[in-house]
Amino acid sequence: MPSDVRATRELFASFGYEPVLPGLGEYDGSQQIRQKLSHWSEDTALTADDVVVVYFAGHGSVEERDRHYLLCWDSRDGDLATTALATEDLVRILCRGNLRHLLLILDTCAGSAGGAEASAVALRTIAYRNADADSTGLWFLGSARRKDVAEDGAFVAALTEAVETTTGRTGQRQQYLDLTELVKAVNERFEADGLGQRAELACGLVTGLAPFLPNTGYTDELPPIGTDLEVQRRVALRDLTEHFGPRSRGVEFESEQGLYFSGRGRVLSELVLWLTSDHGDGRGRVVTGSPGCGKSAVLGRIVALSDSRYRDRLDLAGVEPATVVPAGCVTAAVHARHKRLEEVVERLATALEVEADGAAALLQELTRKGRQGAPLVIVVDAVDEAGSDTAADAGGHGEPRRITRELLRPMSEIQGVRLLVGTRHELVGPLGPTFVCMDLDQSQYRASVDDVTGYVTRVLLASEEAEVRTPYRGLRDLARTVARGVAEKAAGVYLYARTTARTLRSDVTPVDISRPRWADKLPSEVGEAFDDYLARFGPDEHESAAC
Numbered sequence: 001m002p003s004d005v006r007a008t009r010e011l012f013a014s015f016g017y018e019p020v021l022p023g024l025g026e027y028d029g030s031q032q033i034r035q036k037l038s039h040w041s042e043d044t045a046l047t048a049d050d051v052v053v054v055y056f057a058g059h060g061s062v063e064e065r066d067r068h069y070l071l072c073w074d075s076r077d078g079d080l081a082t083t084a085l086a087t088e089d090l091v092r093i094l095c096r097g098n099l100r101h102l103l104l105i106l107d108t109c110a111g112s113a114g115g116a117e118a119s120a121v122a123l124r125t126i127a128y129r130n131a132d133a134d135s136t137g138l139w140f141l142g143s144a145r146r147k148d149v150a151e152d153g154a155f156v157a158a159l160t161e162a163v164e165t166t167t168g169r170t171g172q173r174q175q176y177l178d179l180t181e182l183v184k185a186v187n188e189r190f191e192a193d194g195l196g197q198r199a200e201l202a203c204g205l206v207t208g209l210a211p212f213l214p215n216t217g218y219t220d221e222l223p224p225i226g227t228d229l230e231v232q233r234r235v236a237l238r239d240l241t242e243h244f245g246p247r248s249r250g251v252e253f254e255s256e257q258g259l260y261f262s263g264r265g266r267v268l269s270e271l272v273l274w275l276t277s278d279h280g281d282g283r284g285r286v287v288t289g290s291p292g293c294g295k296s297a298v299l300g301r302i303v304a305l306s307d308s309r310y311r312d313r314l315d316l317a318g319v320e321p322a323t324v325v326p327a328g329c330v331t332a333a334v335h336a337r338h339k340r341l342e343e344v345v346e347r348l349a350t351a352l353e354v355e356a357d358g359a360a361a362l363l364q365e366l367t368r369k370g371r372q373g374a375p376l377v378i379v380v381d382a383v384d385e386a387g388s389d390t391a392a393d394a395g396g397h398g399e400p401r402r403i404t405r406e407l408l409r410p411m412s413e414i415q416g417v418r419l420l421v422g423t424r425h426e427l428v429g430p431l432g433p434t435f436v437c438m439d440l441d442q443s444q445y446r447a448s449v450d451d452v453t454g455y456v457t458r459v460l461l462a463s464e465e466a467e468v469r470t471p472y473r474g475l476r477d478l479a480r481t482v483a484r485g486v487a488e489k490a491a492g493v494y495l496y497a498r499t500t501a502r503t504l505r506s507d508v509t510p511v512d513i514s515r516p517r518w519a520d521k522l523p524s525e526v527g528e529a530f531d532d533y534l535a536r537f538g539p540d541e542h543e544s545a546a547c
Contacts, residue, residue: 002026004057004107004156011160012053015214020044025056030072030085037093046099051211053103054090057156060108070108091138103179103212107143107155139179139210144197151195158189158199163213170215174357177213180402239347240303243335243381245310247300250455250498257465259315260458263451264298267438268323271302275329275377275418281436284412284419288428289440292495294447295422298440299333299381302420306330306377333379336386341403344386348378359407363414370416380408381422404430446492449484455494456483459501471510482511485519 009019021040025033046052059071061080069075069084076083087106094102143155162185166177169185179201186199241254250260267287274285287295304310306329316324332351334344341359349356352369356362370376387399404427412419412434421431428437438445460472460479472479482504490497500522504511511518 004153005055007156007160008055008057008105008107011156011163012055017053025058025072027073029074030083033072033085034089034093037090041094041097046094046097048098048100050099051101051103052094052099053105053212054094055105055107057107060087060106070106095138101211103139103141103210105141105143139212140202141179141183142200142202144199151197154190154193154195154197155186155199158186158193161189162186167216170217174215175218176211177215178358179210179212180406182213239333239335240307240310243296243337244300244303244333244379245307245313247296248304248310248314250297250458250494258458258462259464260455261297261301262455262458263447264294264301265320265323265451267298267440267445268301269320270438271298271420272323272325275302275325275375275420280375280416280418282413282415282434284408284421284431284435285438286421286423286428286431286435287438287440288423288425289445290493291424292493293440294494295424295440296381297494299379299420299422303330303333303379306333329377330379331376333381335381336400336403337382339386340399341386341406344380344403344407352376362407363410366411366414366417370414372416376417377420378411378417379420379422383408383421383423384427400427401430409434440492447490447494448492449487452487452490452492452494452497453480453483456486456497456501459498460505462505468505470505471507472505475510478510478513481513485511485522488519489522 013019021036024036028036044050056070061069061071061077061084068087069080070087070090071080071084074083087104091102091104159182162182163177165185165188166182169181170177183199183201190197190199246252246254246256248261249256249258250262251258271285271287274281287298289295301323302325304314305325306327308327311327332348334347336344339347345356345359345362349362349365352362352365354362354365354369356365366376366378383403384400386403400423408419408421409430409432411417412431419435421435423431425439428435440446457476457480460470460483461476462468462470462473472482483501486497486500486504490500511521
């Protein structure tokens with residue numbers, strides 16, 4: 001363990017830290033450690049500008065229904081309350097003054113349990129005392145999860161390598177290394193070494209980028225982010241033309257000319273009422289459901305109707321006014337598919353016309369702007385598809401969970417912000433209780449047979465796509481009858497309905513509804529419908545699927 005302490009001291013000294021209290025804890029009891037820390041804290045008179053890192057290497061213990069303890073040289077298992085140092089006591093001592101930046105690193109078994117507990121105590125200790133500060137935060141880094149066994153020397157070796165890795169991944173504009181990225185790199189090293197332990201990070205009162213590890217690649221003379229703002233805006237516009245716009249029309253690609261959107265009246269009317277209400281309820285909205293149920297179509301409708309230019313392309317004749325948002329309603333919208341947290345932050349910052357070097361800075365800007373006037377309406381779709389499209393980000397883990405934890409959940413709590421999120425079920429829980437869940441699989445929101453029938457009828461007729469060949473053109477009654485059969489099998493899943501409708505539309509002749517049990521011949525599930533659709537491409541169907 002002395003070698004771990006020495007290596008950690010050298011690592012932080014390379015960033016300009018000054019080691020203090022050398023030898024603390026080597027042969028000290030818990031009371032001696034408390035006294036030395038207390039005297040040092042008082043003598044030093046820590047200010048709001050100071051940055052403190054505490055590293056503890058040794059053994060930790062979590063007593064059931066009790067606190068987390070750091071074991072000293074004379075600690076006794078049967079009397080931890082007297083002979084061990086409670087993690088929360090360490091935090092209390094250091095946070096008595098004006099300290100705003102504290103990083104506590106626990107290189108112990110059950111380390112992160114102590115970090116979580118210490119975080120809660122610290123929040124109570126200095127709650128909102130520094131609410132007006134530009135940056136404040138308490139960070140707790142545990143070398144192992146609650147039930148992990150921390151291997152000797154493994155964490156410090158991984159941490160040292162992770163600093164170099166994270167520095168290489170961080171751009172020139174970011175002044176400090178992101179601790180979340182650092183922990184990710186540490187765990188990558190653990191996994192590569194075949195170790196079962198995983199480092200974890202907890203934080204409290206974070207309103208700025210953690211100022212503990214300066215980014216050696218940082219350059220303060222780069223042109224401002226807004227220098228090429230028009231280019232950034234054009235990039236952001238792609239989300240409208242490549243995702244939200246087509247989905248708002250019930251098609252997949254912007255090149256398709258049809259207006260096939262149908263139904264979703266209840267969920268849209270409730271969203272419009274919430275978005276346009278003079279008084280918000282302090283909660284976000286998450287539209288969720290199984291794949292193909294129409295989540296993106298709902299969010300796309302909100303975003304496209306808000307854009308005055310795209311709105312002119314949509315035929316609103318006969319559309320229920322209660323389902324239509326006013327032009328200019330949405331402040332910013334992002335399609336999160338295959339995007340990292342940093343890209344989502346950049347897109348939102350561009351739309352808001354602010355500079356933000358990370359999630360914390362963006363949240364600060366939203367807090368400031370949210371107090372100034374009309375509500376800020378933020379739409380983020382396909383959060384579950386964020387990240388690298390690899391196993392690490394699958395199932396709502398990895399980057400989707402990071403975006404949820406560091407950006408969306410705290411954003412939903414900001415006064416003056418109305419946040420609308422689209423995701424599959426796995427991220428609804430992590431988003432937390434500050435969201436109202438609108439599940440399109442549930443009966444009150446599920447697309448009705450009439451909704452899907454209307455959609456399929458429009459696809460079969462292709463009235464607005466003269467170049468599309470369809471055996472149903474001009475045969476409205478037949479198209480509606482066939483559409484009804486498709487809708488009854490779709491069970492509210494638009495993916496099935498769309499794929500089946502396109503398959504039927506590509507046939508040479510229409511379905512013969514005079515044949516007994518004709519509806520039974522329709523594909524019975526999404527996979528079968530998709531296979532039938534690809535079969536129309538003959539031997540090139542695999543290439544079609546890859547596209």
